[in-house]
Amino acid sequence: MTQEAATAAEKKPNPIVPFMKLPEKYPDEPAYLWGVVCNNCGAKYLGHRTACGNCGSTGPFEETRFGDEGEIYSFAVVHQTVPGLEAPYVAAIVDLDDGVSVRANVYGLDISKPGPEWFGKRVKMFTEKVRVDREGNDIIAAKFKVTDGK
Amino acid sequence: MPVINVANACATGSTAFREAWMSVASGAYDVAMAIGSEQMGKMGLLGADGASREYSTEGVMGTGLMPGVFGQAGVEHMRKYGTTQEQFAKVAVKNHKHSVNNPYAQYRIETPLEDVLNARPIAWPNTLYMCCPTGDGAAAAVLMSAEKAKQFTQNPVWVAASVLTSDPYTPRNPTMFDINTLTRNASTEAYQKAGIGPEDLDMVELHDCFATAELLHYENLQLCGEGEAGHMIDEGATYVGGKIPVNASGGLLSKGHPLGATGVANIVEIVWHLRGEAGARQVEGAKTGLAHVIGLGSACTIHVLKK
Numbered sequence: 384m385t386q387e388a389a390t391a392a393e394k395k396p397n398p399i400v401p402f403m404k405l406p407e408k409y410p411d412e413p414a415y416l417w418g419v420v421c422n423n424c425g426a427k428y429l430g431h432r433t434a435c436g437n438c439g440s441t442g443p444f445e446e447t448r449f450g451d452e453g454e455i456y457s458f459a460v461v462h463q464t465v466p467g468l469e470a471p472y473v474a475a476i477v478d479l480d481d482g483v484s485v486r487a488n489v490y491g492l493d494i495s496k497p498g499p500e501w502f503g504k505r506v507k508m509f510t511e512k513v514r515v516d517r518e519g520n521d522i523i524a525a526k527f528k529v530t531d532g533k
Numbered sequence: 534m535p536v537i538n539v540a541n542a543c544a545t546g547s548t549a550f551r552e553a554w555m556s557v558a559s560g561a562y563d564v565a566m567a568i569g570s571e572q573m574g575k576m577g578l579l580g581a582d583g584a585s586r587e588y589s590t591e592g593v594m595g596t597g598l599m600p601g602v603f604g605q606a607g608v609e610h611m612r613k614y615g616t617t618q619e620q621f622a623k624v625a626v627k628n629h630k631h632s633v634n635n636p637y638a639q640y641r642i643e644t645p646l647e648d649v650l651n652a653r654p655i656a657w658p659n660t661l662y663m664c665c666p667t668g669d670g671a672a673a674a675v676l677m678s679a680e681k682a683k684q685f686t687q688n689p690v691w692v693a694a695s696v697l698t699s700d701p702y703t704p705r706n707p708t709m710f711d712i713n714t715l716t717r718n719a720s721t722e723a724y725q726k727a728g729i730g731p732e733d734l735d736m737v738e739l740h741d742c743f744a745t746a747e748l749l750h751y752e753n754l755q756l757c758g759e760g761e762a763g764h765m766i767d768e769g770a771t772y773v774g775g776k777i778p779v780n781a782s783g784g785l786l787s788k789g790h791p792l793g794a795t796g797v798a799n800i801v802e803i804v805w806h807l808r809g810e811a812g813a814r815q816v817e818g819a820k821t822g823l824a825h826v827i828g829l830g831s832a833c834t835i836h837v838l839k840k
Contacts, residue, residue, distance in 0.1 A: 399590055429708065436702040457612060457709065459604030460657035461596050465589075471654075474596035476605055476709040484705040486595030497657050502612050513593045524593040 396521040399513065402430035403525055404448075414510045414523060415451065418483055419444035427483040451508035452530075453479035455489060460497050473497075477506055477527055491529035505530050542828025543742065544697075545569065546672065547796025551834060553676045554695045563681040569798065570671035571791035600656035600664055600743060602829070606712050607658055607745025614760035616748065618658040622649040623766045624744040625663045625786055631773060632783025634814035637798075639668045639789040649744075663744035668789030672798035690807050693821075694726035694837040707830075712746065715833040716753035716825065723823070724755070727837040731755040734777060735819040736806055738799035740826045741784040751779070754825060754835075778816050781806065796826040800836055807840045 398405055398414065406412040418429040423440035427447075434441045458475040475489045489506055506527040513524040541548040546569030553565035591597055596605075610616045626646050632638040644652075644662045652660040682689040698719040703711045724730055731754065739754060741747040751762040756777055757770075765771060771779035782788060782802045785795065803822035805811040820840045827833045 399588060400594065426702070426704075456705070457605045457609040459596065459601040459608060459659075460654070461592070461598065461601045461604075462654040462656065463600065464592055464596075464598065468592040470592070472592055472596075474592075474601045474605070474656075476595070476705060478705075484708045486590070486597070486708055488593060488595060499611060499615075511593075516588075522588065524590065526593070 394518070394520050396512070396523050397516065399522050399524045400430075403523070405523060409523075410510070413451070414525065416449045416479070416483075416485060416508070416525060418447060418449060420447050427481070429483055429485060447481075449479050449481040449483060453477045453481075453485075453506055453527075455501055455504045455506060456484065458489070458497070458501060460494060475506075475527070485525070487525070487527045489527045489529065541832050542830050543740070543790070543792050544796055544826045544828030544832040544834050545571075545793045546798065547800065547824070547826040547834035547836065548697065548828075548832065549793075550674055550676075550797055550800055550836065551695045551697055553674070554692055554836075557676050557678055558695075560678075564675065564677045566673060566675050567797055568671070568673045569791075569794040569796060570669075571793035571795075572669045573667045573789070573791050574669060596656070598656070599829075600659050602710055603712070603743035603745050604656040604659050605709060606749060607743070609709075610745070610749055610762070611658075614763065616763040619646070619650065620763040620766055621658055621744045621748060622646055622660070622663060624741065624747040625649045625660075627766070627769075627772055628741060628744075628747075628780050628784040628786040629662065631781050631814060632787030634812065635783045635787065636812075638783040638787040639666055640787050641783070659743050659745055663786070665742050665785040665788075665790040668791060670789060670791035670794040670798065672794050672801045674797055674800055674804070688808075688840065690804050691839045692836060693729070693839045694723040694835065696723045696726065696833075696835045698722070698833045700831045710829050710831060712827055712829075712831070713749060713753050715831055716750060716827060716835075717755075719825075719833040719835045720754045723835040723837050727821075727839070729821065729837070731777075734821055734823050736781055736803065736816045736822045737771075737777060737779045738782060738784070738802050738822070738824045739779060740795075741780055741786050742790055744786065747779065747784070750825065754823065773814060773816055781811070781814050781816050783814075792828075796824075796834060799824040799826065800838065803836075803838045807838060 421435040424438035426437040539549040550567040553567040629644040748762040770776040
């Protein structure tokens with residue numbers, strides 16, 4: 384085995400945020416968002432939590448897998464951004480059906496016509512390689528596309 | 534003489550003022566000075582921003598950049614109350630109009646509604662003129678005990694309330710920063726402590742980092758009822774000469790927003806008006822004013838000043 388092939392074999396895709404998991408068989412098995420539910424009050428969080436912001440409980444927290452569908456709660460259309468990024472993009476707050484909200488790029492909207500008709504648009508998650516880290520591993524992000532129930 | 538360095542995001546300067554106020558109010562010192570300064574050209578407090586990191590989620594999983602974050606906050610208000618981009622834009626029209634009379638403002642140009650709406654979009658619904666510019670700045674305030682003040686003046690400006698709040702839990706926060714709840718809590722506490730109601734205010738300097746934010750704070754500071762902010766700007770109630778002048782200085786939209794300086798500068802602005810020293814932008818007969826700042830993460834300060 385050459386050096387290059389060995390390195391390639393060790394590479395593995397990594398999620399861009401800690402509240403996203405990639406199964407061993409990704410991308411054959413889809414990535415998903417996860418978080419915790421406070422056993423005391425039911426508040427839901429993306430990712431880990433050491434104490435509940437709502438009731439102050441220090442646990443236990445139940446780990447949960449969130450579904451990949453939801454709707455647009457609010458948004459902005461970002462035109463001016465950091466160097467190296469393509470703009471404009473729709474930066475939304477998506478309320479997942481499972482009761483937690485996530486920051487998300489949303490695709491499938493007419494970006495030249497933002498307005499109230501975007502509220503409540505049904506969206507579904509998909510994942511995509513967005514960059515490569517220093518070790519050459521793919522970095523995977525969660526994005527959303529408009530389904531309108533389809 | 535002890536020196537304390539304060540960092541509290543956009544509320545840095547006002548938190549420093551509050552620390553100085555507590556030092557004097559507690560009796561530990563009889564004179565204290567709060568100095569706010571920032572060189573935004575060097576990124577200021579934002580120097581540690583993660584936008585350029587390898588793992589930044591900017592632009593791939595939504596936005597953490599301020600124009601978008603405050604855009605989303607404004608869009609939430611659109612969703613709840615049918616507020617329009619034009620109503621948000623009117624905030625920029627007003628504040629830039631006020632700035633013409635402020636020699637300390639970074640920009641002193643009027644921006645008619647059409648110009649604001651047609652300006653380059655930064656993060657819809659905020660266009661270029663609806664965003665505070667980047668700039669350096671500094672401000673300072675001297676606080677002293679009532680007894681000490683007698684040595685210098687017969688007409689001091691009083692701190693009637695100094696309040697600092699942080700976020701209580703709300704479900705979407707911090708995925709979507711909640712700029713409302715902590716400001717509402719702070720204003721309620723400030724009015725109680727000052728023994729006044731919002732109707733007793735003669736002027737307000739509030740945190741208009743973006744035009745969208747200003748309208749939300751009309752309601753958060755209880756200057757109008759729930760969902761009435763759009764109507765309030767339509768009526769022109771917050772112009773100098775209106776029912777309750779807001780950001781007579783031109784606001785951050787015109788002055789710029791050097792984070793450390795901002796919170797002290799808007800207190801200084803109120804003091805100048807209460808002393809009748811605000812020149813062409815003077816709010817006539819101002820006796821009571823409120824200065825408001827929020828820093829995300831989050832911190833909200835409100836100071837009520839009285840003559």
